[in-house]
Amino acid sequence: MSGLDLELARRTLDAQPFSRLLRARVTEFGGGAAVLEVDVRDELLQQNGFLHGGVLAYAADNALTFAAGTTLGAAVLTGGFSIQYVRPGAGRTLVARAEVVHTGRRQATVRCDLVMVRDGGDEVLCAVAQGTVLSAAPS
16 A cells, blocks of 8 residues: 555554553564564563463554555554464563455454564464454545
8 A cells, every 4th residue: 555654554553652651563564464563571461470461462453453454554443353362471572463364345354473582582372363454444
């Protein structure tokens, strides 16, 4: 889509107060895909020392929506998504990689892998998500 690029995606994310609170960043954007990253810090952990599931769900939601925005345009909203937690989030950085599976006229189906990057650089899958993103542009 013309006019949509990584810089615009970064400005859009920065316009979300909650994303600024989490210090999230978009590191890739375009061609039906987006990558969102969040560095792990103590405030984002749950009582057992793992990344809180709400942070994982946030990352999935935004990554799904940003990926869909590359095919539907900038005005998009999450229609719904599901997330399956496969192992506790332990590591230094959460990486949410989303890719559009199908785009129609007014909605896109998107899937997302959420991995934790460990100190040595190894990646461990901790959750998978799939959702529907709707065009919010006037019809």
